[in-house]
Amino acid sequence: MISKACQYGIRATIFIVSRHHDGVKLNISEIAREVDAPEAFMAKILQVLSKHRIITSLKGPYGGFFIEDFQLEQPVIKIVNAIDGMSVFEECGLGLKQCSASHPCPMHDQYKIARDALQNAFLHTSLRKLAQEVNEGDSFIKNLALKKSESC
Amino acid sequence: MISKACQYGIRATIFIVSRHHDGVKLNISEIAREVDAPEAFMAKILQVLSKHRIITSLKGPYGGFFIEDFQLEQPVIKIVNAIDGMSVFEECGLGLKQCSASHPCPMHDQYKIARDALQNAFLHTSLRKLAQEVNEGDSFIKNLALKKSESC
């Protein structure tokens, strides 16, 4: 559905947004640890996100990754687009290049419903909104699968 | 979303169903050619479908692949399950093992809508129904992306 790299990217971004206060910067090893991703792989992904201006990075001591105010309202789909591209939302379910609304394959209509629902899920969720739902706590990753209202 | 192997499998099955009359059997090379898949890879996939009793195969001269009457009403999801498994319909969008209805991640509700839509697309479409929509013609693959009503 969506690549592992992309999932790591979304998790990392949510983590960064959830720690967005007063000039806090996070380094690769901390991010990788908290979102449960291999460090060097996480580094590559953060690089992509930074180049796409989804997050911001600074080199050197006191550097790291963080998110700026103007970046908070971006929809998650920007992450998907940066890492996986938009093809999941566009391609035919049977892998037919000829398939389109005017030349539909037998699964087209049903499949399009699912594809569009997926696109909407990522399009209508902003980074800020996602991070709002995250609980405080020792382990980011454990609290990620736990709505704020349902905190233990 | 769904693997290439699985797409080949669905296309092959639609092709076989669309040729389902009076003891017609199709061999690997013909199927592979018509659904535009590499022959040896197609063979492996047909083997899986045959073992799962989604289609039927017979060895030897006058052998080949075909579908029996009792197999026509199977939903396409059986093919997906045989080749990719059911994990696409079950796993968390952010790749979290802890995520569930009672412990939802911030994307859970939105993502579930898309996941369920995908599952329904495959669950509520039978092989027979799919093949019904396919046009007659020289090239199966070209006519696949063309509803019967819109035939040229």
Place this chain on the structure above:
DNA sequence: TTAATAAAGGATAAAAATGTCCTTTATTAA
């Protein structure tokens, strides 16, 4: 019983995705 035919199945190869290691570049404080 033999030759021919077609799928089954094992082994291997190529490509893509994931993951790792190490060097370079930028920035900071001393």
Place this chain on the structure above:
DNA sequence: TTAATAAAGGACATTTTTATCCTTTATTAA
């Protein structure tokens, strides 16, 4: 200016997916 720190980036390794090749097994007709 130097040493330390952290991201950028290049090269490589591993794993998974996709694809190919070749041998074996089953079936048929002659």
